[in-house]
Every structure is written in C-alpha cells, then in structure tokens.
Amino acid sequence: xxxxxxxxxxxxGGVAGLISIAVPAVLFLYFIMLAPQIAMDAQVWAAExxxxxxxxxxxxxxxxxxTFALLITGIGTxxxxxxxxxxxxxxxxxxxxxxxxxxxxxxxGLVLAGNLITLFVFWEVTTIASYLLxxxxxxxxxxxxxxxxxxxxxxxxxxxMLAGMIILGSVVGSFEIAEILGSGDMIRAHPWYMAxxxxxxxxxxxxxxxxxxxxxxxxxxxxxxxxxxxxxSATMVKGGIYLMARxxxxxxxxxxxxxxxxxxxxxxxxFASVLAxxxxxxxxxxxxxTLMALGTLTMFIGAGTDYAIIAAMLFLVVHSLYKAALFLVxxxxxxxxxxxxAPVLRGLRHAMPLxxxxxxxxxxxMAGIPPMIGFIGKEFMYKAGLGLPxxxxxxxxxxxxxxxxxxxxxxxxxxxxxxxxxxxxxxxPAHEGPWPMLAGPLVLGALSLLFGILPSTVGFYFVAPxxxxxxxxxxxxxLYLWGGFNAAxxxxxxxxxxxxxxxxxxxxxxxxxxxxxxxxxxxxxGWDNVLDGLKxxxxxxxxxxxxxxxxxxxxxxxxxxxxxxxxxxxxRGGMGSGINYDAEGxxxxxxxxxxxxxxxxxxxxxxxxxxxxITALGVVGIxxxxxxxxxxxxxxxxxxxxxxxxxxxxxxxxxxxxPHLPSRAKSGFRAGHAAIAAAVGLVTTAVxxxxxQTPFDRRLTDFFEIASYPDAHGRNIVNVILVDFRATDxxxxxxxxxxxxxxxxxxxxxxxxxxxxxxxxPGARGEEEKA
Amino acid sequence: MNxxxxxxxxxxxxxxxxxxxxxxxxxxxxxxxxxxIGGLIGATGFILYIVATSAAEARAALRVDPASVAMVGVGxxxxxxxxxxxxxxxxxxxxxxxxxAEPGEKGLPLSSVLVFDIGVYLAVFGGILTLVFxxxxxx
Numbered sequence: 001x002x003x004x005x006x007x008x009x010x011x012x013g014g015v016a017g018l019i020s021i022a023v024p025a026v027l028f029l030y031f032i033m034l035a036p037q038i039a040m041d042a043q044v045w046a047a048e049x050x051x052x053x054x055x056x057x058x059x060x061x062x063x064x065x066x067t068f069a070l071l072i073t074g075i076g077t078x079x080x081x082x083x084x085x086x087x088x089x090x091x092x093x094x095x096x097x098x099x100x101x102x103x104x105x106x107x108x109g110l111v112l113a114g115n116l117i118t119l120f121v122f123w124e125v126t127t128i129a130s131y132l133l134x135x136x137x138x139x140x141x142x143x144x145x146x147x148x149x150x151x152x153x154x155x156x157x158x159x160x161m162l163a164g165m166i167i168l169g170s171v172v173g174s175f176e177i178a179e180i181l182g183s184g185d186m187i188r189a190h191p192w193y194m195a196x197x198x199x200x201x202x203x204x205x206x207x208x209x210x211x212x213x214x215x216x217x218x219x220x221x222x223x224x225x226x227x228x229x230x231x232x233s234a235t236m237v238k239g240g241i242y243l244m245a246r247x248x249x250x251x252x253x254x255x256x257x258x259x260x261x262x263x264x265x266x267x268x269x270x271f272a273s274v275l276a277x278x279x280x281x282x283x284x285x286x287x288x289x290t291l292m293a294l295g296t297l298t299m300f301i302g303a304g305t306d307y308a309i310i311a312a313m314l315f316l317v318v319h320s321l322y323k324a325a326l327f328l329v330x331x332x333x334x335x336x337x338x339x340x341x342a343p344v345l346r347g348l349r350h351a352m353p354l355x356x357x358x359x360x361x362x363x364x365x366m367a368g369i370p371p372m373i374g375f376i377g378k379e380f381m382y383k384a385g386l387g388l389p390x391x392x393x394x395x396x397x398x399x400x401x402x403x404x405x406x407x408x409x410x411x412x413x414x415x416x417x418x419x420x421x422x423x424x425x426x427x428x429p430a431h432e433g434p435w436p437m438l439a440g441p442l443v444l445g446a447l448s449l450l451f452g453i454l455p456s457t458v459g460f461y462f463v464a465p466x467x468x469x470x471x472x473x474x475x476x477x478x479l480y481l482w483g484g485f486n487a488a489x490x491x492x493x494x495x496x497x498x499x500x501x502x503x504x505x506x507x508x509x510x511x512x513x514x515x516x517x518x519x520x521x522x523x524x525x526g527w528d529n530v531l532d533g534l535k536x537x538x539x540x541x542x543x544x545x546x547x548x549x550x551x552x553x554x555x556x557x558x559x560x561x562x563x564x565x566x567x568x569x570x571x572r573g574g575m576g577s578g579i580n581y582d583a584e585g586x587x588x589x590x591x592x593x594x595x596x597x598x599x600x601x602x603x604x605x606x607x608x609x610x611x612x613x614i615t616a617l618g619v620v621g622i623x624x625x626x627x628x629x630x631x632x633x634x635x636x637x638x639x640x641x642x643x644x645x646x647x648x649x650x651x652x653x654x655x656x657x658x659p660h661l662p663s664r665a666k667s668g669f670r671a672g673h674a675a676i677a678a679a680v681g682l683v684t685t686a687v688x689x690x691x692x693q694t695p696f697d698r699r700l701t702d703f704f705e706i707a708s709y710p711d712a713h714g715r716n717i718v719n720v721i722l723v724d725f726r727a728t729d730x731x732x733x734x735x736x737x738x739x740x741x742x743x744x745x746x747x748x749x750x751x752x753x754x755x756x757x758x759x760x761x762p763g764a765r766g767e768e769e770k771a
Numbered sequence: 772m773n774x775x776x777x778x779x780x781x782x783x784x785x786x787x788x789x790x791x792x793x794x795x796x797x798x799x800x801x802x803x804x805x806x807x808i809g810g811l812i813g814a815t816g817f818i819l820y821i822v823a824t825s826a827a828e829a830r831a832a833l834r835v836d837p838a839s840v841a842m843v844g845v846g847x848x849x850x851x852x853x854x855x856x857x858x859x860x861x862x863x864x865x866x867x868x869x870x871x872a873e874p875g876e877k878g879l880p881l882s883s884v885l886v887f888d889i890g891v892y893l894a895v896f897g898g899i900l901t902l903v904f905x906x907x908x909x910x
Contacts, residue, residue: 634803635804642808642812646814646899649818650902653907712884713877714800715802716800716805718803719804720800722805722891723884723891724884727863727884727887728852731849734895737841737894737899738842738894744902745902745904
C-alpha cells in the first residue's frame, strides 16, 4: 500500500468517522428488518408538529419510501466507510461528516415524510447540505460557484414547489400525503390542477436536473468524489424522482403529465448521454450519465403504465448500485494515479486488480449485459416502451434505445478502456486502494450480480411494493432474467451491436462533438448572464431607492405615513360629522403642559444649534411624561422620563461630533419639510381624536385589576403584566434590546481597518455648545 | 468635561442611583418600578459617571463588559421562565415561595417572577451601557 494513504491511527477518521459509519449501518439494518412487513402493507406513524397549520411529523412508510431509505442508508454506509479513508486525514473531516450526516437525515426525512410541509422542510435540508458539500473545498472559486449555482437552482425550484404544495393542500384540505393520494380524481378535475402540476414539476425538475435546468449537476462534481457518488448520483438528485413517483396517484395519469414528463425526460436522457461521450474527465462522463438516468426515470414515471413503473423502480435500484460503485471506483483511480483523464488511463488492471473487478461488475450492469440486474432493467424498459399506446411508444422506445446504446459505450469508456491494455504512465505510479475504499464498490458491484441472479427476491421485497405505492393500486410484478425470444431481447442485441460500433469509433466522435458543442448555446454561460442581469437590476434599484440621505428617508417615511393614514381616515369617515372636537373638560394644568410641549417642538425647528434642538426635544418628552403623571400612570411616566434623559445624552454624544447646522437651509427645502411635519401632526391628532371617541373596552383592564393580586401576588399591574401575564413578550423585548445594542455596537466599531471618523471632516468639533 | 462640582457630586450620585435602581427593581411588583425602570436608572448612573470622568474610567469601574451583562440578563430571564418546567407548567408560569409566611400573610415572597425581573434589569442595564460606551469610545 502506498504512503499517501493515512496511517492506521487515522484510519476510519477517528471518532467522527466511526459515528458516521455506524449511523447509516444501523439504520440500514433497521430498514432491512422492516422490509418483510412493509412488503405486505404500508405503515403510517404520526406526531403533531404545528397542529395550528395542519403540519404533522408523520411518517409514511411504504415500498417506495423503504426502497429509497435502503438506498440512502446502504449506499450511505459504503460512502462513509470510503470517506473515512479518502478524507480521514483532512483537517476538516469532522465538518465533512457532519454535513454528510445532515444530508442523510434530510434525505431520509424527505422520503419518509407523510406530510407535504414536512417533506418540503427535509427537501430544503438536502439542498443546504448539498450546497455545503459541493463547496467543501471552499478555497477554490470553482467549488464556490458550483455550490452557489446548485443552491440557487434547486432552492428556487424548491420554493416554486412550495407554492404548489400550498395550493394542493388547500384544494385537498390537508397536507397529509396519504389523504392527498386518496383524492387523485378530485385533484385532476380541479381547475387549479395545471398550476399545481407545473409548480410541482418545477421543484422536481430542478432537483433531478432535467433539461434545461440540468447544468448545475455536472458542475456539482466539484464536490469530493464520495459526495458525487452519494448525493449527486445515488440519492439527492433522485429526490425529484421520488416526488414525481410519490405524487403519481394524485397528479399522474393525465395527458399533460404524460407528455411533459415523457418529452422532457426522454430528451434529457439522450441529450445527456451524447454529452457524456464528449467528456474526457471520467467523473464528468459519469455526471452526464447520471443526467441520462434521471431523464429515463422521469420518462418512465410519466409513461405511467404498470410496466413503465416497474421499469422505473427497477432502474432506480439498478442505477444507484452501479453508479455509486463507479463513482467510488473513479475516486480510487484518481487517488491512485493522480488523474481522471480517460485518454491517459490504460492498463490499470495490472496495478489495481480489485478496483478493476469492482469497475467491471458495475460497468457490465450499466451496459445492460446479462446476468446483471442492469440487463433486467433494460429489458423491462424496452418492454414498457413497446407497450405504450400510440405515439408515446415510438418516442419512448427510440429514446431509451438511443440512451441504452450510449450507456453501453460509456460503460466501455469508463470501466473497460482504462483497465485494459498496457499500463500507461500516470502522474502518480498507479497503485491499489485500501480495503475501506474497495469494500463499497465491490459490495455494490456484487449486489448488481446477485440481484441479477435472484430477481424474484428484489421483485418481491422492493420493486413490487414500490410499484404498488407509485401506482396507488395493486400490480403484478414478476421479474426474470430470461424472458424468451421477444422484441425486447431483439432490441437488446441491437443495442449491444450499435454500442460496440460506436465504442470503436469513439475518439473520432468525441472530436466532432467537441466542435459541435463549441457552436451550441451554453447553458452554464446563460446562467451566468441571468445572474449578472439580476445583480445589475439589484444595483440599479438600490441606487434608486437607497440614496443614503437620512433626510430623504425620513421625509419619504413621514410623507407616506401622513398620506396613507390621512387618506384612510378621510375615506373611512373618521373625520367630520359624528366626531366631537370640543376641547371642554381640558384642565388648565393640561393646557399648560400642552403649551410647554408645543413650545419645545417649535424651538427645536427654529434653532440653529444642535444642542438647543436636542434639549428642546427633551422638553417635549418631559411634557409627555408630565401628561402620564396627570393621568396617573407613574410607571409609564418614569420610563418616559428616563428614556428621555437617555435619549438626550445619547444624541448629544453624537451631535457634539457633527458640524454646525447650515445657518439657514434653502427656504424651499425647509418649507417642504414643514409641510410634511404639519401633515403628520394633523393626521396624528385627527386619529387620536377619532380613536378616543370610540367607547373604551374595559374587559382587559378589569381582568388585570381583578387577577393581579390574587393570581400574580403583585399590586403594580403594569409590572405584573410585564413580568408575569405577558412575560414571554417581555422576554422577546429584552432580547430585542440586547440585539439592538450589540448591532449598534458592531456598527459603531465598524469593519476592521475602517476609519472611525469619516475622512475629510475637520477635527475641530464640539465647540458648538460653548457658543 | 472638567467640572469639579460635577465630578465630586457624581461620586455620591452614582452610588445613590445604583442603590435606588435596585430599590426600584425590588419594589416593582407592588409599587411603581421594576426591572425595566431599574435598569434605566442604573444605566443613567453609569452614564453620569462617563460624562463626569471618562469612558475608560467608567469601564474600569464597571469591571465587566456591559455586553456580557446584557447577555447574562437574557439568560437569567430565560432560566426564570424555564423554572416552571420542573413542576410541569408552561414556560414563564410564575413560581412562588412565601418564606416565613403567617396565615393570611405573604411573608417574604421569593419568586421566579423576581428572577425574571432581575434578568430584565441586567439586559436593559447592559444593553444601554453597551451602546453608550460604543458611542463614547468610538466617535
């Protein structure tokens, strides 16, 4: 074993590694034990979460979710074991496994959720985990860009889907998936059906990278290889597939559903497998074949016949097994030779025999050669395609034929050519990987073979229950390796022939594809343009709205307030007849205080000294406090007084550092502000008068007066409300006080290195108050 | 500010204000006062100290970082709210202990509500001083 693998003491990545391997392994065993029970009947288990919104933490466990759960935990075990070796000596390895486990929880929650909103929450967890994992090598700009792209594309799709979920939930009257699946006929007949369908598909298509939203997935290969194997081929990207399969009984079966899924899925499958031929980096080749698989699955879920769903569920298992294995193999090759370039790699079987074996097992399944499970998968796809009615049969059969031929070719490129022939020179001398990295791909490859030999077991425990769940009714499922001489077998033979021919001429085809690609529109660049446009729009509207002038902000806010409140007041009849404007009953003392307040306010607008203005405003505040005392609200008055004192001190601290007020601003400017100020004052006064005319509801006051002492042992009602009856509100308020203080502190301290005083301001300030 | 009268008076006034702030805090449940008002009075005392001497001296006199005081306050208030969990009641339900209570009297009332009010006091006191120190030291 070569020296670049970590030594034994770091093997398994320490405690973090052991936990990360144990969690999926235990869960996998648990789900395996559930399998016989689930194969018979679906289980639902529920707990309340947010009952007021009809959101529950329910679990829906049927064949479909169990198959996914087993893939997630089974491949998860292989991948975490692999990662412990692959990244075990990375300084950020514990962070890596945390993200990986976070993803696993999200993905399990997604496939087990029995409630749409819960499903959405977990859906987003996987999106975020994917973002963190793609950007794991945060030093690389490419990683960061790919991570952000994946987040924005799938995140946007997720939000669109949430809109669809909310509409669907209100149409059905429940977010429980079991209830939604039971009301399929009602949903399909509903006028909102089309909107729901399109919104849901936006989510599914972004997550499962269907054309034309496919471009993020090949870029996501910037993630470490175990992540690519796990998230971006075996599990997360199948989230959209899961959603479509899950919603099939509710949304499927219409011609819109059929044609959208079949056309987009078929096109994605063929388009992606052609692009796969173009790549030279083996990992990129695999990324594009993942797109092909996702397109195929979408197409067959759309087709919707019994055979099509069986084919989709079978291919789901087939693809996850061989693709995860191949990705892990690529990681070993990359680690062992220092390159992933297909043209360079040759003859690796001499140096890496076990890797070659794992690659061969996976690739034979991928190529659809008997006796692997991949062969059965392909047979069923042909059978399903041929069995469709009318035009659909032609489209699906042609698409799946083309895609299968190209898969055959890709299997050769990825897993045959690099291992055959003479050992070629690579950046690092080729050497075999250690056992934790080999175990996963070997087991997955062996399973591809085992399932191919024992198709009825897979059929009974996984494919049949999953198919029943997707169809929403019973279906006959009988898997077999040898189906006799029929059209599907003939197509298989043709597939191998055509595939072999293309494989022989692959180099020439790749060169021609490269030329063609240079001319075709580039979706990745298109994405950049969209993003740039969005940024330009944001910059434009920020310049427009946020001028940076505090005076303008205040003017706009107060003018809006006066306008909206004033207009409402007039339109709703809050002024004029029926309102009593008499001032009788106002005590002379109150008049005095009011005069004091008015004088303070007037002075603050006339003075040219900031200090005087602040003090004058303090007079206004103290006048208000006096009013509180007159109306016997001592607590409020004390608080008002103290706050007033504090405000004067705080503002004075700031004001001392500001330059003199301009001796007299332009008269138009001042007139405008005076008008706004007068309008705000008048409107507020009118509102107060109108409000005070309505009879006062004493129910709350009475309650607090009665309950305060016996229940809360306090005679000061204000304080009892603050600390007892409404203590949670108060708690929120003190949190706000502290956050505001800390935020202001951070703002005042400024960014590191920023100058505390604005440049260009003369230092001679603070003279004002002496003048 | 170099005012001898202010500096001398402040030494007395700060102590008075701090004691008064605690007095306001403790009487709050039955008479005007409480944690919010108490915190404001206490903060005013220290602001007076800042104005009379300097921010550095006031900070030294406070000994602890006001932001920490504020956060401890929030924590104390949260813990006071959680006390009710021990007797299986909802968050923030007041818990009372009447020490030396004669029949018909309430004795010395100790309560989670008072602890909560102390949390409010600390949060307001620390929050405002955080702000004032930042203003005074940075501008």
